[in-house]
Structures are given as structure tokens and as C-alpha cells.
Amino acid sequence: MQEIVESLRNSVIIGDREETKKLVEKALKSGMSAKEILDALTSGMNEIGRRFEDGEIFLPEVMLAADAMYAGLEILEPELLKGGETSKLGKVVIGTVEGDIHDIGKNIVKIMLQGAGFEVYDLGKDVPCEDFVNKAKEVKADIIGVSALMSTTTPGQKRVAEIAKEEGLKVEIMVGGACTTPEWAQNIGAHYAANATEAVKLAKSLVDRR
Amino acid sequence: MVDWLTLWDKVNSGPEMEEKRFDLKIYKIANELKKNYGIVFDVSNGFKIEKSMMRDIYDAGFNLFLEIGSYCTSNKKIIKISEEDIKEDLKKVKEKVRAGQGKESIIIGGNKPNDRSNVIIVGGPCACPISEEIFVTVMSTYANEPKVNALIPGKLQKIKGKDITMRTPLEMFATREEAKLTRKATELSNRPGMPIIGIESVSSEAANFSYGNDGLRNTDIHEIDPINELKISFETLKRILFCQKNNLSTTTMMCPVLGGVAGGPEETAIVTVAEALQSVCIVGGDMFTFAVNNIHTGSGTDSKSLWVDLAALLALKNALPMVVSTLIWTASGPCTETVILEIASKTILDIACGADAIMSAGCTKGRLLDCYTGMEATICAEIAHSVHKNKLSLDDAAEISLELNRGYEEKILRGELPVPKSFSECYSLDGKPKKEYLDIWNSFKSKLKDMGVCLV
Numbered sequence: 001m002q003e004i005v006e007s008l009r010n011s012v013i014i015g016d017r018e019e020t021k022k023l024v025e026k027a028l029k030s031g032m033s034a035k036e037i038l039d040a041l042t043s044g045m046n047e048i049g050r051r052f053e054d055g056e057i058f059l060p061e062v063m064l065a066a067d068a069m070y071a072g073l074e075i076l077e078p079e080l081l082k083g084g085e086t087s088k089l090g091k092v093v094i095g096t097v098e099g100d101i102h103d104i105g106k107n108i109v110k111i112m113l114q115g116a117g118f119e120v121y122d123l124g125k126d127v128p129c130e131d132f133v134n135k136a137k138e139v140k141a142d143i144i145g146v147s148a149l150m151s152t153t154t155p156g157q158k159r160v161a162e163i164a165k166e167e168g169l170k171v172e173i174m175v176g177g178a179c180t181t182p183e184w185a186q187n188i189g190a191h192y193a194a195n196a197t198e199a200v201k202l203a204k205s206l207v208d209r210r
Numbered sequence: 211m212v213d214w215l216t217l218w219d220k221v222n223s224g225p226e227m228e229e230k231r232f233d234l235k236i237y238k239i240a241n242e243l244k245k246n247y248g249i250v251f252d253v254s255n256g257f258k259i260e261k262s263m264m265r266d267i268y269d270a271g272f273n274l275f276l277e278i279g280s281y282c283t284s285n286k287k288i289i290k291i292s293e294e295d296i297k298e299d300l301k302k303v304k305e306k307v308r309a310g311q312g313k314e315s316i317i318i319g320g321n322k323p324n325d326r327s328n329v330i331i332v333g334g335p336c337a338c339p340i341s342e343e344i345f346v347t348v349m350s351t352y353a354n355e356p357k358v359n360a361l362i363p364g365k366l367q368k369i370k371g372k373d374i375t376m377r378t379p380l381e382m383f384a385t386r387e388e389a390k391l392t393r394k395a396t397e398l399s400n401r402p403g404m405p406i407i408g409i410e411s412v413s414s415e416a417a418n419f420s421y422g423n424d425g426l427r428n429t430d431i432h433e434i435d436p437i438n439e440l441k442i443s444f445e446t447l448k449r450i451l452f453c454q455k456n457n458l459s460t461t462t463m464m465c466p467v468l469g470g471v472a473g474g475p476e477e478t479a480i481v482t483v484a485e486a487l488q489s490v491c492i493v494g495g496d497m498f499t500f501a502v503n504n505i506h507t508g509s510g511t512d513s514k515s516l517w518v519d520l521a522a523l524l525a526l527k528n529a530l531p532m533v534v535s536t537l538i539w540t541a542s543g544p545c546t547e548t549v550i551l552e553i554a555s556k557t558i559l560d561i562a563c564g565a566d567a568i569m570s571a572g573c574t575k576g577r578l579l580d581c582y583t584g585m586e587a588t589i590c591a592e593i594a595h596s597v598h599k600n601k602l603s604l605d606d607a608a609e610i611s612l613e614l615n616r617g618y619e620e621k622i623l624r625g626e627l628p629v630p631k632s633f634s635e636c637y638s639l640d641g642k643p644k645k646e647y648l649d650i651w652n653s654f655k656s657k658l659k660d661m662g663v664c665l666v
Contacts, residue, residue, distance in 0.1 A: 055506055058473045060237035063230070099376020101283075101412050101437055104470045104505065126412075150412075151339035151576060152365050152381075155373045178508050179339075179577050194625075195506075 001032060005040040008072070012044025015064025017071040024072040034079040038117075041072050045115030052108070053197050059108060066111040088119040090207035093136045094145035095123030096177075097156030102149035105177060105196075109145060112196040113203055129159040136164070136171050142207050145199070146190075148177040158188040165189070172206045174199065212299075212494035214451050217289075221447065224279070224288040229441075232281045232288070233471040236439055239277055240477035243270040249521075251475035253513055257520050257559060257608035267525035271483020272296070275440075280488050283437060284444040291491045299491045305531040307459055307496045309360060311403035311429050314396075316359045318497065319533040323524060323564040326598045333358035333587030334392075336537055336572035337410040339579045340364030345388075348633055349395035350641055351584025353404060357591035360405040360431070362537075362569050363392040364582060376412070382419040385409045389425035407431045407461060407569070414448035421456065432458045434493050439471050439481050442492065450493055461535070462488075462495030468515055469505035475514045478502065479521035486526050486534070498526075499569070501537035507622050508575040509541035511552040513615050516559055520608065523563035535567035536560045538590065541622045543574040543581045543630020545647045548618045550589055550654045555614035557590050558663070561597040562607030568594055573630065580633045585643050589651060592665045593658070600663055610661050 004027045011019040020041070027037045048065040051057045094110055096103045103125040114120050121135055132144050144164065148154045157175045164171055173190035176199060185192035191206065193199035227235075243249075247266040259267075279290035291299075306319035318330045333352035340348050345366060352358055366374060366384050374384045388409050396404040409420035410433055417433070420426050434449050436442045453460045464485045466472055472481040482500055489495040500522065502515040509515070519536060526534050538556050542548035553571055560568055570590035574581045597607060621627055636647050655665055 053506070055469065058237070058477075059470045059505070060234055060473060063234060099381075099412060101443070104438075104467055150365075151337075151367065151579075152374060152411075153376055155367075155375065159375075178575055181577050 001030065004030060004032065005036070008037065008040035009044040009047070012041055012065050012068045012072070013047055015061060015068050017068045020068040020072040021075060024075045028079060034076055034083055037076055038080065041069050042115060042117065045069055045112070049112050049115065049197055053195065059104060062108060062111055066115065069115060089117040089204065090142040091119045091121070091139055092143045092145055092203060093121045093123065093132055093139065093141045094147070095127035095132060096125035096147045096149070097153050097160070098126055098128050099156065100148050100150055100153035101125050103147070105149070106147035108196045109147070109176065109193070109199045112200050116200045116204065118203060129156055130163055132160045133163045133167055133169060137167070137169060141171055142210060143172045143174050143203055145174045145176070148175070148180060151179045154179050154184060157190065161188045161190050174202060174206070212450070212492060214454055217492060218447065220289045221282050221287060222285065224290060226286050227281070227288055229281065229283060229286065235278055236471055236481065237473045237477060239274055240473060240480045243274060243480055244476040249476045249480070251514065251517055253517060253612065257517060257612050258605065259521055259524055264524040264528050267479050267521050268483055268529040270480045271525065272487065274480055275484040275487040278440065280492050281441045282443060283441055289492060296487060296491055300530060303490050303530055303532045304496045305533065307431065307533050309405035309429055309431050309459060314401050314403035314405070316405065318535070319566050321564045321566045322527055323562065323604050326561050326564065328566065329561055329594045329598060330359045330567035331357055331587060331591040331594055332360045332362050332407055332535070332567055332569040333584060334362035334569070335364030335582035336362050336539070336569055337365050338572045338576045338582050339367050340582065341580055342366050342368055344580065344633060345391045346395050346398065347641060348580070348582065349392050350398050351637060352587045353395045353399035353401055354641065355584050355588045355591060357595065358587045360407055361392055361396065362407045363388045363409065365410070367579065381411065381413060381416045385411055385416045385420040386422065386425045389420045393424070405430050408433050410435060410463070412445065414445045414452065417449055418452045421458065428456065428458055431497065432460045433463050434460050434495060435463050436488065436493060438465060438467055440484060440488055446493070454494065459496045460494070461497035461499045462493045464500045465503050466500060466518070467503050467505050468518060475517050479518045479525070482518060482522035483525050486532065490532065497533040497535060499535045499537055501539050503539060507541055509622060510539040511541065511556050511615070512622055513612070513619055516556060516611065516615060519556065519560055520563055523560060523565055527564035533566050535569065536565050537569040538571040539575065540571055540573045541575055542618070542627045543578060544583045544585065544633070545631035545636045545650065546628040547650055547654065548621060548628055549573055549586065549630070550651060551614050551618045553586060553589050554593050554654070554658065555611045557593045558597055558602070558607050558614070559611035561594045562602055562604050578630065581630050583633050583636045583643070585636065585647050585651065593663070596663050596665045602663070606662065610663060613661065
């Protein structure tokens with residue numbers, strides 16, 4: 001079993017979709033629990049996250065690893081549900097705020113959140129403020145993540161927080177991006193994440209206390 | 211000049227591709243080219259690149275652009291330019307760009323790694339946030355610096371107390387206001403003919419509206435902002451059309467992300483060259499301005515980013531007579547020794563590599579309100595001119611740049627930066643820098659002199 005766990009972890013790390021799918025099937029046939037397989041996949045993504053933050057790898061490798069993990073999760077998800085388990089720690093609606101077309105950072109956060117076990121609804125870039133709140137209502141999200149990379153688009157983060165409050169939505173707002181600061185987040189009643197690793201830690205702590 | 215209708219046909223007739231697949235393809239091809247050409251990032255022997263590698267980086271960038279083209283995010287199609295057309299466009303690349311009026315008129319271009327006699331300094335907050343109450347005062351501190359040749363405005367956050375929301379009429383009002391207030395600063399400094407470079411906006415409507423009676427002139431340089439990496443949108447096309455039809459001089463502004471889709475330093479240098487070719491063949495920019503941004507530091511002055519500058523500038527400047535400028539994006543802020551080190555390290559290197567102009571500076575990674583001053587332009591200007599005046603060889607400049615970089619690299623990587631001062635903490639009411647900032651700068655000048663760089 002340890003050999004399969006290692007192989008699963010490595011297939012995610014090297015971004016091999018097909019190998020990951022084969023290994024997940026092999027692992028299920030061998031009697032491994034869905035949870036054990038999920039942990040192996042997640043450990044691969046965690047290693048990818050560490051290597052990215054340390055500058056050893058770059059965004060494309062993260063994207064390929066995530067693809068491999070998603071491919072494995074597709075096969076695994078029904079098995080997890082059968083066992084009454086879920087791979088999902090919580091639900092996050094994420095996007096780059098209206099008027100902003102930068103999405104590299106947001107994409108990394110999305111991938112790492114999914115890797116950590118969150119169900120992520122990615123609205124893309126240049127997203128109208130009310131769309132964040134509407135989607136969060138629709139899917140009963142725990143967290144709304146709003147990215148802004150320009151000083152002129154950070155007011156959109158404030159607007160999302162305001163709309164959520166006006167509509168009485170019980171949701172945590174998480175903000176990040178090149179022009180966002182902890183002070184800004186505090187001013188608008190949101191939580192600040194400096195990078196993808198911090199975003200995952202923050203998201204976990206926010207769902208834990210809900 | 212790019213024929214707009216031909217470009218429009220290409221935008222609409224190319225094959226469709228998912229954006230994510232295009233991104234992965236950029237990296238895959240750039241990575242293969244890096245290996246095929248043997249391009250290696252190595253600063254263990256300093257910031258050095260062999261002449262053969264300069265050519266290889268250019269050829270790799272050319273081949274990347276040839277193979278992958280550009281991507282239109284609006285219709286998810288690839289725009290491919292044939293090798294013949296790329297070469298034809300490159301034959302017509304502009305060698306010089308004129309800007310400004312009267313005694314403030316300037317010519318940008320003509321620098322090479324061994325000839326930096328025409329250094330142009332563009333001073334300004336580089337689209338970083340400035341309060342409306344002090345906008346003119348801040349811009350005046352850049353205009354008052356005699357060695358600054360042109361201005362690049364900051365971004366207003368509010369107009370008459372109202373938050374500026376993107377893609378609204380107020381944003382259009384704001385871009386015109388940014389141009390108008392910057393012009394006012396030039397008038398107060400008795401330099402009404404000074405050229406302005408701008409105005410940044412993702413909305414073509416807003417960017418276009420900055421041009422007009424009390425806004426930008428046809429003697430200014432108008433900014434066109436494609437998307438990284440190697441992407442444009444219908445907004446970019448509208449902007450290109452507007453600038454062409456109004457016969458405006460333009461600069462393409464790119465911020466290649468090191469560690470992003472482009473990958474590592476080698477791939478990012480290759481992608482930067484490809485984006486310079488995109489500027490010529492698709493955007494039709496008269497100038498190409500780039501500011502490498504490291505995904506981890508959020509700034510462009512760490513050693514990997516500086517190496518990309520070195521590689522891309524030398525590759526382009528040795529291969530083409532095109533006008534290339536760079537923009538300084540620091541992690542630290544005003545009135546700190548760190549910001550001076552960052553500006554100095556990048557300025558010495560970029561000017562030695564033949565950059566025709568350098569824009570100084572977007573500090574604090576653009577995060578903080580009102581943390582930008584004319585001193586950052588003064589510092590850049592004095593150092594930039596000293597490269598030519600001291601007849602620094604590329605090797606000497608590279609060595610000095612790396613030594614300066616060692617003074618702040620770890621701080622940037624660990625995020626341990628000194629607390630910056632705001633504009634009003636750095637400058638007195640009469641628009642002069644305060645003693646504290648001047649003392650830090652003067653002390654630094656002595657250190658530079660010991661390193662062989664005398665500021666004249």
C-alpha cells in the first residue's frame with residue numbers, strides 16, 4: 001500500500017493525469033479506502049505548494065499537478081460519497097474583481113484550495129461585485145475570495161463585503177492581490193491572505209470556527 | 211505600422227483554444243527552447259551573459275512568437291503572424307520616438323549596450339495610488355527635477371471624494387483628470403511642454419478619454435496595455451485603433467510575471483522578447499516598455515528579475531534598433547536606504563544594457579497610498595546619467611548592480627522591509643525633500659563613489 005501511496009503522490013507532483021487515474025483505480029481495487037487515496041493525492045499537492053512557494057517550480061507545474069489531481073478526484077468522488085465522506089472542507093467562491101483582468105494569483109489560490117479539499121467556484125476575472133454574493137448565496141458558500149491586483153480595483157473588494165452585509169449573508173470574505181494589505185482587509189471587514197499557502201491556512205481556520 | 215483591418219481579420223480567423231491550454235503551451239515551448247538553445251540562468255559569476263547567449267535568447271523569443279503567436283481573450287482565438295511578415299515588420303521598427311513640445315521636446319531611442327548617451331528619465335508614481343488632494347503637488351516634485359524628461363502619472367483613487375469604480379463614466383472622468391492634473395504640474399514647474407506617458411486603464415474607453423483638450427496631447431506617448439503573457443483583447447484592439455486613427459505615439463506596456471505562466475528566469479526572458487515582437491507586429495507600439503514582476507516578491511528588483519532585464523535587454527538591443535524602456539517596481543518605499551538600493555541596482559544594470567528610457571518608480575509594490583515622491587526619480591536620474599558619464603562597461607555595471615542587490619535581496623525575499631514614509635512625511639510644504647531623505651541619499655552617494663560610480 002505504501003508503494004501505491006508514494007506513486008500516487010508522485011504522479012500528482014509530476015503532473016501525469018493518465019498515470020494518476022490509473023493509480024487511483026489500482027488503489028481502489030487493492031482495497032485502499034477512498035480517504036487514504038485522497039490523502040495521498042493531497043500530499044502531492046501540498047508538496048507542489050511548498051515547492052512553488054520556495055520558488056523551485058512555477059505556475060505551469062502547479063497547473064499540471066492540479067490537473068492530475070482533478071483527474072484522480074473525478075474517479076474518487078463517487079467512492080467518497082458512498083462512504084459518507086466528502087473531500088470537501090468547505091465551499092469557496094473566488095474571482096478577480098470587476099475591472100481587473102489579472103488572474104494568475106487567483107488561479108494559484110484556487111488550485112491550492114482545491115488541493116486542500118475545498119470545493120471552489122471560480123467566477124473568473126472582471127467579475128461584477130454582486131456576482132460574488134449571488135453565487136455565494138446559490139451554493140451556500142462559506143467563504144468569498146476576492147482578488148484585486150490594481151489600486152483602482154481594490155474598492156471592488158470593499159463593495160463585495162458591503163453587498164454581502166447588506167444582504168445579510170453569513171459568509172467570510174477573504175481578500176488578496178498585489179495592491180491589498182492587511183490594513184485594507186481589516187478596514188473593510190475582510191481577512192487578508194498574502195499568498196496561496198496563507199489563503200489555504202486562512203480558509204481552513206475560517207471554516208473551523210463556523 | 212500594423213494594418214488594423216488585417217489584424218482584425220487575423221484575430222477572427224485564427225484557431226480557437228482554451229486560455230489555459232495557451233498558457234501551458236507558452237511554458238512548454240519556452241521551456242523546450244531554453245533547453246534547445248542552452249539558455250541558463252546563473253548569477254554565480256555575476257550578471258553576465260555571453261554574446262552568443264544574447265543571440266540565442268533573441269532567436270528563442272522569435273521562435274516562440276512565431277510558433278505560438280498571440281491570444282485574443284475576447285474570442286479565445288490565436289493570432290499567428292508568418293515568419294515573412296514578422297521579418298517585414300521588424301525591418302520597419304521605429305528607431306526613435308519624438309515626444310514633448312518646445313524646449314521640453316525629447317527624442318527617445320538610439321541607446322545600445324556600448325552607447326548610452328541618450329538616457330531618458332521618466333519620473334512618476336507609475337500608476338500607483340495618489341490622493342486627489344495632493345496629486346498635483348506629488349507630480350510637481352517629479353516635474354521639478356531638471357534631469358526628468360517626461361512624466362508617468364499616478365492613479366487617482368477618488369474624484370471629489372467619490373470612489374472611482376472601473377468601467378463607469380467616473381473612470382473616464384478620472385483618466386482625463388489624471389492627465390489634466392499632471393499637465394498642471396508641468397505648468398507649475400515651468401515645463402508645460404513636458405511629455406506625459408499614459409494613461410493606464412484596462413478599459414479602452416477610459417484610456418482613450420485621457421486624450422483631448424485638457425488631457426493628453428498628440429505629442430505625448432499613449433500607453434497600450436496587452437495582457438500577460440502574449441495576450442490581447444478586444445479592448446486592446448480598440449485602443450490600438452484609437453491611437454492609430456489619431457496618429458498618436460504609443461508605448462506597449464508589459465509586465466511579464468516571473469514564476470507565472472512564463473516559468474523561470476530563462477523562459478521569462480524568452481517570453482519578454484516574444485512580447486517585444488508582439489509589440490511590433492500586433493500592437494504596433496512605437497516603444498516597448500517592460501517591468502518584470504516576480505510572482506513571489508511582487509516587485510522587479512530581485513536578482514532573478516534583474517537577470518531577466520539583462521537577458522531581454524541585451525537580446526533585443528543587440529538584435530534590433532527598437533526603442534526599449536523599463537520601469538522600476540520596488541518592494542520598499544520612500545525615505546529608506548532599501549528603496550535607493552533597489553532603484554540603483556536596476557538603473558545601473560538597465561541603462562548599461564542599453565535601455566533607452568527608465569521609469570521611476572512604482573514603490574511599495576504599488577500597495578500604499580501616497581508613498582511615491584520625486585526623489586525616486588532624482589535618484590534614478592543621477593545614477594542613470596552616471597553610467598554614461600563614468601563610462602561604465604557592461605561588466606562593471608553588472609558587478610556593481612549585483613553588489614547593490616546583495617544589500618536588499620534577502621530582505622525582499624523574507625518580506626522584511628523597512629517602513630516607508632509617505633509623501634507628506636518626505637516632503638515639506640514648499641515641495642522640497644526633507645533632510646532625512648536627502649541625508650540617506652547623500653550617504654548612499656558616498657558609497658556609490660567608493661564603488662566607482664561618481665554622480666555628476
